[in-house]
């Protein structure tokens with residue numbers, strides 16, 4: 106479900122409990138929806154609230170590592186998984202649970 110919200114920054118889609126919050130939905134395409142569906146799968150396996158806590162904590166950690174808010178955002182394990190597979194529309198049907206954990210390991214090795 107898509108919800109128009111003027112408080113969301115332009116060009117962002119925020120997934121809140123499986124609903125997609127955007128300022129202007131005109132740029133939302135199938136790939137973005139798939140990206141958000143991957144986040145919903147991540148949220149479900151973490152029972153939602155812990156997802157947001159881990160997401161925020163990892164963003165802070167990545168911010169300290171990169172000192173750049175967007176690089177930090179792209180380095181978050183949840184985002185790595187969603188960006189790596191957002192264009193693969195069969196990914197969710199064969200996705201392994203906790204797939205984002207492997208992205209954490211991958212991110213660590215890159216340093």
Ligand SMILES: [Zn+2]
Pocket residue numbers: 140144183184187
């Ligand atoms: Zn994302």
